[in-house]
Amino acid sequence: MFTQADIQNALKAVKYPGFSRDIVSFGLVKEISAADGAVNVLLQLTSASPAAAQQIKEESERVLKTLPGVIQVHVEVQQPAAGQGAPANPFENQNRVPGVKRVIAIASGKGGVGKSTVSANLACAFKHLGAKVGLLDCDIYGPSIPLMMGVHEKPTISEQEQLVPPVGHGVKVMSIGLLLTDEQPVIWRGPMITKTIQQFLMAVEWSELDFLLVDLPPGTGDAQLSLCQTVPLDGGVIVTTPQEASLGVVRKGIAMFNKVNVPILGIVENMSYFTAPNGERVEIFGHGGGRTEAGRQSVPFLGEIPIFTEIREGGDQGTPIVVSTPNHPAGKCFIEIARSLRNCLK
Ligand SMILES: Nc1ncnc2c1ncn2[C@@H]1O[C@H](COP(=O)(O)OP(=O)(O)OP(=O)(O)O)[C@@H](O)[C@H]1O
Ligand SMILES: [Mg+2]
Numbered sequence: 303m304f305t306q307a308d309i310q311n312a313l314k315a316v317k318y319p320g321f322s323r324d325i326v327s328f329g330l331v332k333e334i335s336a337a338d339g340a341v342n343v344l345l346q347l348t349s350a351s352p353a354a355a356q357q358i359k360e361e362s363e364r365v366l367k368t369l370p371g372v373i374q375v376h377v378e379v380q381q382p383a384a385g386q387g388a389p390a391n392p393f394e395n396q397n398r399v400p401g402v403k404r405v406i407a408i409a410s411g412k413g414g415v416g417k418s419t420v421s422a423n424l425a426c427a428f429k430h431l432g433a434k435v436g437l438l439d440c441d442i443y444g445p446s447i448p449l450m451m452g453v454h455e456k457p458t459i460s461e462q463e464q465l466v467p468p469v470g471h472g473v474k475v476m477s478i479g480l481l482l483t484d485e486q487p488v489i490w491r492g493p494m495i496t497k498t499i500q501q502f503l504m505a506v507e508w509s510e511l512d513f514l515l516v517d518l519p520p521g522t523g524d525a526q527l528s529l530c531q532t533v534p535l536d537g538g539v540i541v542t543t544p545q546e547a548s549l550g551v552v553r554k555g556i557a558m559f560n561k562v563n564v565p566i567l568g569i570v571e572n573m574s575y576f577t578a579p580n581g582e583r584v585e586i587f588g589h590g591g592g593r594t595e596a597g598r599q600s601v602p603f604l605g606e607i608p609i610f611t612e613i614r615e616g617g618d619q620g621t622p623i624v625v626s627t628p629n630h631p632a633g634k635c636f637i638e639i640a641r642s643l644r645n646c647l648k
Contacts, residue, residue, distance in 0.1 A: 304371050306334050309341060312369055316361045319354045323534070325362070329563040332380075339373035341366050347381040355379045396534050399503050402436070402511045404536045404647050406567065407529060409559070411551025413520035416572035417541045419617050420607070420636075421517035422450040424539075426624040427633075427640035429472045433512040436467065436474040438502055440529060441519040442495050445479030452620020456480055457506075464507040471625045476506050496528040503532050513644075530562040536647055537567035539604065544571055544591035552592075556599055567643055568602035569595060576609040602646070605639045607632060 314326045325331060325345065333344035343362060347355055359379045366375045399405065408421040418441070425437040439447035448454060453470035457480055460466050467474040478498065508514060516535075519525050529535070538559040542552045552569065559566055571592025576584045586609065596603035607613070610632050616623040624633045 304369050309334050312365045315365050319357050327563055327565040339371055341372055341375050343377045345379045355381050399533055401509050402514045405514045405533055407516045407518055407535050407538045409518040409538055409555050410541045411554040412548050415541050415543045418446045418450055418517050420541050420570055421515050423622045423624045423636040424640050425473045425515045426471050426622045427636040428513050430637055431640055436508050436511045436514040438516045439477035440499055440516055440525045442478050445477045447477045447517055448479040450617045451475050460507050464505055466507050476502050492524040495524045499528040500532050535564045537565045539567050540569045541572055542592050543573045543587045544589050545587040549591050549595045552595055566601040568604035570604045571606040573609045574606035605635055607635050
């Protein structure tokens, strides 16, 4: 017999018309009930387009009828009436970044777990795989991407009055750190952060990109929300370290993405272990927490990255290890993670 989870899974095959994302990840499925082979599903759309509603209804009914044991299917689609004020939707002003195929956010609930290191290396790993890549640093208070990517020139302004991002290791880079001098602390409040992030997405000449990676600050604050409200994200990657203290906040990170209907692409466990000079494996923060948590939350586990002095040195010197030594075990880990992300976003 089929379960509610089977029904939900089946509905993941239904894409929102015009989007690469499915109706489940958009949070449109409000109710599922099933009894004696009969399935009832309630979907709540935010758009008033009758064509979109019809298409989603037909497609949902079609996929549910293929489930073994299903005899009867009823899909009800509720939507705001055309012309009448739809309920205020904080995401209705989302726009895709022109020319950018996929936007991926790198996040964690906790500081210092290696988000920026993972973002910089993954950006270079996508480049290594032949993709066109941009890297946007949304950490307004503590931008570290310019240092890690070895990019220090200021963006120029194009004839269309767009910011032209400088390029490091073949990756287009934008960060508040490129616009301000080192000594200036940023003391902005929420609305200015929102405005800056909107401009970083829409007033930067990203041109044609296969992937735009976004390095987020720790936590679930203004930057995260502004990003989610400005563009539809294709997914979020959560970085964690193995110990329980980090995993608690991972759950918060996952809950944040779920709340704004951003699919979780997976969890990366950073600083998994350290290999001592005598070859002994030292698990400084414990081991395996990321994989266990991924299992618990039913999200993919993308891989583990050990502690290597060369990773930290690469970050401080502005040449990520994927660029300096792609054959280093850590370089290979990052390239493998980029490969699996590319495959799951095809
Ligand atoms: N696997 C690793 N091996 C060795 N050093 C690492 C590793 N991952 C990160 N580091 C180092 O740890 C420090 C913190 O990493 P990073 O700045 O990427 O974390 P973050 O999560 O972005 O921090 P913040 O929350 O402040 O933005 C950096 O000096 C970085 O070089
Ligand atoms: Mg960081």
